Amino acid sequence: MRPDWERGLNPEQLDAVETIEGPLLIIAGAGSGKTRVITFRIAHMLDEGIAQHSILALTFTNKAAREMASRVREITGKKLQGLTVSTFHSFGVSILRKDIGLLGYRDNYSIYDEADRNQLIKDCAREQGYRMEAFDAWKVGALFSEITAGVRDWSRADDSYKDLYAEYRRSLKIFNAVDFDDLIGLPIRIFDDHPATAAEWRLRYRYVMIDEFQDTSLQQYRMMKLISGDNVCVVGDDDQSIYSWRGANYENIMQFERDFPQRKEIKLERNYRSTSTILDAANAIIQNNDNRKEKALWSPAGLDGGLIELYRPDDDGEEADFIATSIRAAKVEEQRKWDEFGILIRTNNLARRMEESLLAQDIPYRISGGSSFFGRKEIKDIISYLRVIANPDDDINLLRIINTPRRGIGKTSIERLNTIARAMGSPIRTAMEHAAARDGIPLREGGGEAVTQGGSPSTEEPAFALSADPPGAGKDIPADDGVPRLGDKAIADVSALLELLDQWRDELLGKKRIADRVRKLIDAIDYWGYLIEENRQNDKAAKWKFHNVETFINMIKDWEEDPDNLDPGLFAWLNRITLVTRDDDSDEEGGKVNLMTIHAAKGLEFEVVYIAGCEDGIIPHARSLEEGGEIAEERRLFYVAVTRARQRLIITACAKRRKLKALVDCVPSPFLSEIPPHLISMREMASEVSEESAEAMFSKMKGMFGGEGDGLVDGGTDAPKPSPKRPERKRVD
DNA sequence: GTGTTTACTTTTTTT
């Protein structure tokens, strides 16, 4: 049953697999079997009797982590129980889950994603009297992120935001919440401040492995140093470093060389993925970057294939239609499955037009990135409920649901609660309890309703709430001046909400079978009624949202019933979905065409790859260059895109593109001219293609009038699918 | 306090 190491591994790979002690640096070119090496290496370790729980493998994306885990499972045929394969961020979560108490947080902390973070920054800014018209939360958020991550300090930043930052941090603490950067930063702080704890973790993970090392940030590097001893293996490729905008620092490779002078270094340059045409093109492109570790991919097998195809559609509509019809044709002619196709785009907004065409031609597809499933309003609402139930102090999410569905707590009431909370230096939750209690509706007794279960844990009443003359605790509320009170109706509504949250807290926390309970919760708040009410003139939208919520519940169910899931429960679920931004654990039945950004495609490969929108300003992205990004990184991005292809590579560059409203002329990407011309076949938008497309449309129309093929594909836009009633592209101008 | 209309900007890439 043990795999035969020698078979199917070249000498360098074998060397890498068998070197398990001591620091190891693997420079792995695109398609050089990197994942294979890593998974075999883990399998080999297990084979050597190393315990699963002392191995830690860190990846960059969830997709990569999942992929790696399942490959290991495949090779070894073992159940993976103690093995840790995760992203840096989810690894941070698991450290915090255990040890965040050392920093004075409670362990039911919330994780704020970007939207939450920006919302909070906005609130703080409003509080500090910023002129909100001129306030750019996105920009400030990015700045704060850099500050937290330690890639920038106030001496090199607009330090007029210093106070705002302090306020932001304080609010996070009050709300018992952390942001993305904290997921790396706080564990580091724990390790720095508590050497004993650090030692424990280091002792546990005796073997550490890091994938996509060129994409690690300074901060992540520090984390790695703190957690690992001598048995570190990092795998990277400086040519594929495409995350510098996020703090990734491929000089970490050099740093590693400095920090581990006794390391072993292995280069993997044999490429098993692509045809030599594609490899030649890729090498030629990347050659234009300087300051890189010299290497060239070569194919031992000398795989032959056709030329790279370049098309110049008139506009983005034609481009999308072309790609869709071309995929349809290739599927039949080359007997391919849907999931052998990848459509790569630079930016998410390019996906929209693509989706339309795929939809119109009934091509099942999967999309990653963009506004994901979890970004939809109806889903966010439900998640917010769960968040608040898990962590009552979570203001951002509380505010989201405080009047959703409508329960009569309007703007003014919220404003007042906010003022009270600020005055007390506490979360809104406390202000609500205060407001409810002070006016004679003590939670304990309840308004005569069924509050029979005594003393729910979170209702220890605040000492100051009932006394009109609070003990001089400093942060108390003046009797009447300045601090607003709520109207009677509002108080009743607030109390009812508190009661509801408490009740469901008991119902959900630490319980099993969450999915069913969540459904009951949704019934209890009459979210269905809310959906119908909100979408009165559009019951299709209501249905669609309804369906989404159902899907969400089923996702919970699948997840908690998964036998590999060692820790089902509300907290684990919430943590998970904050980090999994894509609805990427979708089914594999029959496969789907993959539509994704180049960033998302890293580490993946497809038989047939389309790179759409290869135009100047898109693939060296205009904004990226403006903001001080390097052209070299854009080139690396293009290199990554090209090297995703195994057999066929099709590139499209439009002559015109609809941008905002206007049709603008486009120039092909300068990178295209870096590909040696003899590797490219320039194609006209040939007539055979339009024949092909006419045929596809025709059959599509037949299907349409036959049986309303409700081919709802996952992903896509928020609105109900614009039922593809118009198989032909119309030019109604 | 709530619902409706109007004005306005917008995100490159991901955890």
Next chain:
DNA sequence: AAGTAAACAC
């Protein structure tokens, strides 16, 4: 073109 936030009307 769309989605959000502020202004306005009930």
